[in-house]
Amino acid sequence: MMLEVSGLSARYGATPVLRGIDLAVGEREIVAVIGRNGVGKTTTMRCLIGLLRASAGSIRYRGRDITQLSPDDRARLGIGYIPQGRDVFPRMTVQENLVVGELIGASRRQSRLDLVFEYFPILKERRRQMAGTLSGGEQQQLAIGRVLIGGPDLILLDEPSEGVQPSIVKLICRVLRTIRDDLGTTVIFVEQNLDTILALAERCYVMEKGEIAQELPKGTVSRESVRNHLRI
Numbered sequence: 001m002m003l004e005v006s007g008l009s010a011r012y013g014a015t016p017v018l019r020g021i022d023l024a025v026g027e028r029e030i031v032a033v034i035g036r037n038g039v040g041k042t043t044t045m046r047c048l049i050g051l052l053r054a055s056a057g058s059i060r061y062r063g064r065d066i067t068q069l070s071p072d073d074r075a076r077l078g079i080g081y082i083p084q085g086r087d088v089f090p091r092m093t094v095q096e097n098l099v100v101g102e103l104i105g106a107s108r109r110q111s112r113l114d115l116v117f118e119y120f121p122i123l124k125e126r127r128r129q130m131a132g133t134l135s136g137g138e139q140q141q142l143a144i145g146r147v148l149i150g151g152p153d154l155i156l157l158d159e160p161s162e163g164v165q166p167s168i169v170k171l172i173c174r175v176l177r178t179i180r181d182d183l184g185t186t187v188i189f190v191e192q193n194l195d196t197i198l199a200l201a202e203r204c205y206v207m208e209k210g211e212i213a214q215e216l217p218k219g220t221v222s223r224e225s226v227r228n229h230l231r232i
C-alpha cells in the first residue's frame, strides 16, 4: 500500500474530532472520502499532510512512518495538498502562484509548467492575471496546477467541486484521471457532490462522527450506494 493510516486520532483543543481512522490506499488509486458536513473529512486531510498533529495512531507512506514529519517534509516526499477553499495567493498572478508551487513542491522533479498549461489551458491564457480575480473554477484549476507542478506522487484534494460550475468540475475530473493514467499519480479526495464522486472515485470511505463508518469497495460505487451515505 502507498498510504496506510492506522488508528489516527486528532483533536482541536480538548475536543476529539478523529477517533481512530483506518484507511489504506494503493499506488495509482483514486479514492474518495465522503460524508456529511462536520464529520471530520477536512481534519483527516490536515492530519495526512501534517498541518494538524495526530494525538494517536500512525500514517505510513510508502513503508515509512511519516506521522511526526512536518508538512514541508511530507511535500518533499511527494505528497501534494489542495485545501478546501483552494487558498491561492490572490495578489499574485497565476504564473507567480505556479512558481511558488515549484518552490515548495517535490523539488527533485523537473518543472512541469508546460504540462500544467496543457492540462489547464485557461491558466496559460490568464497567466498574467491576479489570482484573486479568477472565477472559483479557475482558482481550483490553479490550486491543482500549483500542486501538480511539484510532481507529487500522491494528491490530497479537499472538495474540488465546491463553488465550481459543473462544466469545470467535469474538466477537473477528466484531468485528474488523465494525470493518474499518464503520470501514475494517486488521488485521495474529499467530496460531497454526488456527480463528482461518481465521475472520479474508484472506491470510497464513508466518514461519520470522526470515524470511517464504511468502505465502498471497487465496483460498488453507484448513485444508490453513495446517495445512501450522503443522505441526499
Ligand SMILES: Nc1ncnc2c1ncn2[C@@H]1O[C@H](COP(=O)(O)OP(=O)(O)OP(=O)(O)O)[C@@H](O)[C@H]1O
Pocket (backbone or CB within 6 Å): 012, 017, 035, 036, 037, 038, 039, 040, 041, 042, 043, 044, 084, 192
Ligand atoms: N480549527 C478548528 N477548531 C475547532 N474545531 C474545529 C476546527 N475545525 C473544525 N472543527 C470541528 O471539527 C469537526 C470536523 O470538522 P471538519 O472541518 O474536519 O469537517 P468536514 O467533514 O470537513 O466538514 P465540511 O463538509 O463542512 O467541510 C467539526 O465539528 C468542526 O466544527
Ligand SMILES: [Mg+2]
Pocket (backbone or CB within 6 Å): 041, 042, 043, 084, 158
Ligand atoms: Mg471540510
